[in-house]
Amino acid sequence: MAIYRFTVNESPIVVDLPGMRRLLDVLREDLALTGTKEGCGEGECGACTVLLDGTPVDACLVPICQVEGCIVETVEGLASTEPGSDLPPTLDRLQAAFLKTGGAQCGICTPGMLMAGRAYIDAGGGPDDDAIREAIAGNLCRCTGYTKIIEAIALASGQDPAA
Amino acid sequence: MGIEPSVTSPRLLHDAYAILAERPVRPIAGGTDLMVALTAELGEPPDQIVDLWGLDELRGITVDSGALSLGALTTYTEIRRSAVCREHLPVLVEAAATIGAAQIQNRGTLGGNVANASPAGDTLPVLLAADATFVLGSIRGERTVASSEFWPAYRRTALAPDELLLRIRIPLLAGREMRFRKVGTRRAQSISKVVMALGWRDGEPAEPRSVAAPWTEVRLALGSVAATPIRARATEAALEGRPPTPETADQAAEALAAELHPIDDVRSTAEYRRIVAARVLHRLIREAGGW
Numbered sequence: 001m002a003i004y005r006f007t008v009n010e011s012p013i014v015v016d017l018p019g020m021r022r023l024l025d026v027l028r029e030d031l032a033l034t035g036t037k038e039g040c041g042e043g044e045c046g047a048c049t050v051l052l053d054g055t056p057v058d059a060c061l062v063p064i065c066q067v068e069g070c071i072v073e074t075v076e077g078l079a080s081t082e083p084g085s086d087l088p089p090t091l092d093r094l095q096a097a098f099l100k101t102g103g104a105q106c107g108i109c110t111p112g113m114l115m116a117g118r119a120y121i122d123a124g125g126g127p128d129d130d131a132i133r134e135a136i137a138g139n140l141c142r143c144t145g146y147t148k149i150i151e152a153i154a155l156a157s158g159q160d161p162a163a
Numbered sequence: 164m165g166i167e168p169s170v171t172s173p174r175l176l177h178d179a180y181a182i183l184a185e186r187p188v189r190p191i192a193g194g195t196d197l198m199v200a201l202t203a204e205l206g207e208p209p210d211q212i213v214d215l216w217g218l219d220e221l222r223g224i225t226v227d228s229g230a231l232s233l234g235a236l237t238t239y240t241e242i243r244r245s246a247v248c249r250e251h252l253p254v255l256v257e258a259a260a261t262i263g264a265a266q267i268q269n270r271g272t273l274g275g276n277v278a279n280a281s282p283a284g285d286t287l288p289v290l291l292a293a294d295a296t297f298v299l300g301s302i303r304g305e306r307t308v309a310s311s312e313f314w315p316a317y318r319r320t321a322l323a324p325d326e327l328l329l330r331i332r333i334p335l336l337a338g339r340e341m342r343f344r345k346v347g348t349r350r351a352q353s354i355s356k357v358v359m360a361l362g363w364r365d366g367e368p369a370e371p372r373s374v375a376a377p378w379t380e381v382r383l384a385l386g387s388v389a390a391t392p393i394r395a396r397a398t399e400a401a402l403e404g405r406p407p408t409p410e411t412a413d414q415a416a417e418a419l420a421a422e423l424h425p426i427d428d429v430r431s432t433a434e435y436r437r438i439v440a441a442r443v444l445h446r447l448i449r450e451a452g453g454w
């Protein structure tokens with residue numbers, strides 16, 4: 001056991017845990033942030049994608065000892081809530097785009113797709129089909145056939161995908 | 164994961180050496196091989212792990228003494244973004260781009276690919292064909308091992324139990340040409356069925372009128388066709404001193420098909436691998452010859 005300090009969605013976190021525990025388990029079990037999903041546990045499916053210091057990683061492959069001092073962003077951090085308000089959270093642009101295009105069906109891949117898409121947009125990616133496909137190549141979806149996910153990311157990347 | 168091994172995260176290479184000198188400890192770099200093995204409970208789990216991720220001494224891409232030097236912790240994303248790599252060894256950038264997808268490229272390291280010693284490791288043929296050397300270190304000091312000596316048997320390396328891979332060094336030769344080809348099932352995230360790297364330098368044309376210069380210092384290395392990544396030395400000899408003509412390509416492809424003894428496994432058959440390897444080589448020579 002050891003003390004590890006990092007931030008998750010801007011909240012400072014201090015945990016006392018075995019250093020080889022997977023970031024995925026720390027999020028889901030120790031911090032009760034179950035938005036991040038486990039699909040394969042082997043780096044193949046991307047359902048567990050979170051941002052670590054701004055870059056997408058598979059949380060099932062990162063031991064918590066390597067998260068010391070890092071900034072973690074998960075799907076729970078995308079929508080924003082007014083402090084002290086009872087109103088439902090406001091979806092971020094990318095989440096709203098997924099709703100609009102029908103980018104989510106069963107939803108198991110969605111948190112990972114959103115984080116991979118978020119990283120793509122944050123890095124300045126635009127509505128370019130091939131570049132979006134490469135950005136989500138590590139994320140599997142069994143339902144949508146990807147087209148609507150790509151449309152959603154293109155839409156949220158700020159420009160008209162048809163342009 | 165069942166049992167969680169204990170882990171230490173040193174910040175200085177010297178401290179890592181001290182930990183490794185005490186008793187056998189398993190290193191972890193980006194974890195993209197090791198975490199999968201631990202989760203799947205493959206093999207005897209290590210009870211103690213040393214986390215290399217904080218060792219900044221194992222990072223950085225530089226050119227010094229006529230060689231490109233990459234720290235063992237260099238990730239595929241760093242290789243893809245490196246102007247130095249793009250200038251001096253674009254074929255490594257090309258290979259890095261075929262590994263996994265973004266999530267894997269952001270964590271997976273070149274040193275991990277080398278130390279993991281999978282016969283399917285995609286950068287390994289590139290390193291072999293480029294005559295890379297590996298700098299290893301322990302409390303006992305540093306030593307250099309040639310890539311052609313580093314993988315003695317299936318999933319074995321020249322690393323002693325207390326040693327770490329520190330750097331990968333690739334001599335920069337003026338006029339060296341290199342090509343890379345990976346054959347897998349799909350573009351992203353697939354383990355290769357055959358992976359090949361070819362290197363050569365153009366020699367002096369035999370007669371003034373001949374268009375294609377003969378190749379010298381030919382290197383041909385392959386992955387996924389044997390228990391270790393290999394150099395195809397008989398085929399290299401068949402190519403040495405020859406220009407990239409259709410005749411050369413036919414003979415080299417034949418030599419390679421005769422030289423390889425791949426195996427059948429879940430990803431492919433021996434016959435497929437042999438035929439594909441020969442075709443891929445033929446095509447690389449054709450492209451280089453421009454016919």
Ligand SMILES: Cc1cc2nc3c(=O)[nH]c(=O)nc-3n(C[C@H](O)[C@H](O)[C@H](O)COP(=O)(O)OP(=O)(O)OC[C@H]3O[C@@H](n4cnc5c(N)ncnc54)[C@H](O)[C@@H]3O)c2cc1C
Nearest residue numbers: 043192193194195196197262263272275276278284285328
């Ligand atoms: C979904 C997925 C897709 C993949 N796709 C590919 C692919 O297309 N091509 C490919 O080649 N590989 C692929 N891999 C395998 C893996 O990503 C690479 O082999 C990667 O380079 C391993 O590096 P790492 O830093 O993550 O290694 P780790 O998992 O940290 O370590 C791997 C092994 O090397 C040892 N080690 C690591 N660094 C050192 C060091 N400096 N000194 C001594 N020992 C060390 C460790 O003890 C361990 O035994 C894939 C893996 C996954 C999960």
Ligand code: FES
Nearest residue numbers: 039040041046060
């Ligand atoms: S659960 Fe992590 S990649 Fe599938």
Ligand code: FES
Nearest residue numbers: 105106141142143
């Ligand atoms: S929506 Fe079901 S897996 Fe993608």
